[in-house]
Amino acid sequence: MIAATDIRVTKTERSKLQDIDMRNLPFGKYFTDHMLEAEYDNGQWVKVEIKPYQHLMIDPSLTSLHYGQSIFEGIKAYKDEHGQALIFRPYDNFKRFNISAARMCMPDVPEEIFIEGMRQLITIDKDWIPAKKDHSLYIRPFMFATDAMLGVRPSQTYKFLILLSPTGPYYPKPMKIIVEEKYTRAAPGGVGFAKNAGNYAGSLIAAAEAQKQGYDQVLWTDAFEHKWLQEVGTMNVFFVIDHVAITPSLDEGTILDGITRKSVITILEEMNVPVEERHINVDEVTRAYTEGRLQEVFGTGTAATIAMVEKVKYKDVIMEFGEKDWTLSAEVKKRLDAIRDGKAPDTHGWMVPV
Ligand code: COI
Numbered sequence: 369m370i371a372a373t374d375i376r377v378t379k380t381e382r383s384k385l386q387d388i389d390m391r392n393l394p395f396g397k398y399f400t401d402h403m404l405e406a407e408y409d410n411g412q413w414v415k416v417e418i419k420p421y422q423h424l425m426i427d428p429s430l431t432s433l434h435y436g437q438s439i440f441e442g443i444k445a446y447k448d449e450h451g452q453a454l455i456f457r458p459y460d461n462f463k464r465f466n467i468s469a470a471r472m473c474m475p476d477v478p479e480e481i482f483i484e485g486m487r488q489l490i491t492i493d494k495d496w497i498p499a500k501k502d503h504s505l506y507i508r509p510f511m512f513a514t515d516a517m518l519g520v521r522p523s524q525t526y527k528f529l530i531l532l533s534p535t536g537p538y539y540p541k542p543m544k545i546i547v548e549e550k551y552t553r554a555a556p557g558g559v560g561f562a563k564n565a566g567n568y569a570g571s572l573i574a575a576a577e578a579q580k581q582g583y584d585q586v587l588w589t590d591a592f593e594h595k596w597l598q599e600v601g602t603m604n605v606f607f608v609i610d611h612v613a614i615t616p617s618l619d620e621g622t623i624l625d626g627i628t629r630k631s632v633i634t635i636l637e638e639m640n641v642p643v644e645e646r647h648i649n650v651d652e653v654t655r656a657y658t659e660g661r662l663q664e665v666f667g668t669g670t671a672a673t674i675a676m677v678e679k680v681k682y683k684d685v686i687m688e689f690g691e692k693d694w695t696l697s698a699e700v701k702k703r704l705d706a707i708r709d710g711k712a713p714d715t716h717g718w719m720v721p722v
Contacts, residue, residue, distance in 0.1 A: 375404070375481075375488055382418040383495075385660075390498055393536040394669060396506065400493035400532040403486045407514075408475055408526040416481055418489050421531070427516035433524045437513035438565040439468040442670040443537075444504040444697040445490055445722070446533075447497045453490055454719040455507070456708060458483055460627045464661025465509060467625075468562040473522035474511060482509060486530055490722045496534045504708075506535040506671065512565075538671040539584065540603065542678035545600055546578045548586035549683075552701055553598060553622075555591035560598070560622035575601050579620065583681065589650065590622070597648050598622050603669030604629040607648060607658045608696055611663065628668040628704075637705050641696065650682050655688040664689055666697035674701035 376584045380401045388398050399421050405544040406416040432438045441461045446454055462483055467474045487509060490497075491609030497505040508531045551574040554560020559567060574586045585601035597616055599605055604626040606615045613636050618625050636643050665687070667675040682688040706712035707719065 371523070374416060375485055376415075376417045376419075377488070377492070378417065379492065383487065385495060388534070390534060391500070393498060393503060393534050395535050395538045396508075396533050398508055400496040400534070402489060402492050403532075404489045404528075406477075406481050406485070406528045408528070411475075411483055413475075413528070415439075416485060418485070418492060424527075426514070429513045429516045430513070433513035433519060434518060435513075435520055436569075437472055437523055438510065439474065439563055440508060440510035440565065441465045441467065441468075441473055441514075441563060443486075443507040443509070444474045444708075445497055445507060446504050446708045446710075446719075447494075447499060448463060448719075450710070450712070451492045453489065453497055453505075453722040454708075454710070455486065455722060456720075457627050457718050458486060458507075458720055459559045459633070460630075461509070464563065464625060464627070465511075465549060466565055469511065470720060471559055471562040472564050474526060477509075477528050480503075483526065487722045489530055492691070496532060498534050498536075500536075501705075502537045502673070503626055504535060506533045507531075508533065509642055521672055531601075537670075537673065538669075539667075539675045542676040542689075543600075543667065544583045544679040545585050545587045545677060546581060546583040547594075547597075547680065547682040548574050548578075548588050549594040550574070551631055552591040553588040556620045556622060558622070560620075561618070561624060562625065571601055581681075583679070587680065590706075595649050595651065597650055597653070599626075600667050603667035603672040603675060606632065606657075606666050606668065606697075607653055608663040608665070609653070610661050610676040612642045612644055613696065614644045614646065614648050616648055626668055626670075627637040628673065631704060631718065632668050632674070632700055633681065635700050636696075639699065639703075653680075654687070656683055656687045657685070662687065664695070664697055666694070666700075674704065677698075682684060687722060
């Protein structure tokens, strides 16, 4: 077993921090001075190191490049008003990471590397946590197969890394989404619940076609009827109908068990807003809109946080929303931001000090 003290640390000789304009931080563009890297070989994790951010040397036959055994997580760290760095619900991401790993025939990453490694890495690079509203330090743990061979079988060796990226909002503006009727993201028995790289590769063409029509992302539907709503490209989705917040249920394994999604459910319940996790059909949503009963639609995700939705298109029905409609989403965002910034009590123990 690896103890946190077994992580070898080599610090950079020159920080890049002064080269970055911390007032302008597009999502995922800049990386901090250090990264964590660990190797899995012979059934155990070895060589756990924090070192200066650098390129990797890889063999061109690396199995993850050919067959996609690659998973990741997205987590955020914030600084409270006393300058204390706090990570939002990292244990939930840790659990989900190992669920993705199991589905993709990859080894578990132990807590001593995932959580303790992350804590040590953030401690070293804590000056990179932006202080600005809607900004944070985005944490990207990921693992990929490193066997150099072309046979299709689970790799026996892996690398696990953690990168840190100071970042602003993923969607700086309210979103326009289109209900996807041609492509499929996930079907029961597939990998929709896992955060594996291939899910995102498969989604690119649908998002590109949506963008050609002036939309930001697609709202995925089921594989059989293209009617049952799943999630938006990079986030879970909520519909507020008759003042009830409805979000697609996780039971089919076709959507991601979002950490922001479940935090929002908790906050809505605390606000005494009824929440339903269930199957929801696009016809129910369009009917509610036509009858004036669809109050708002919003997305939730680590990168996206709470994303207001201004337009949803399904066939020739265009559902539009504006500032005055985003009441519940704005209130939920305010409450979540207050917990993250340390301005409201963290009654659920979501904020983990580094
Ligand atoms: C996240 O919200 O952290 C995600 O992983 C979405 C990402 C692909 C931008």
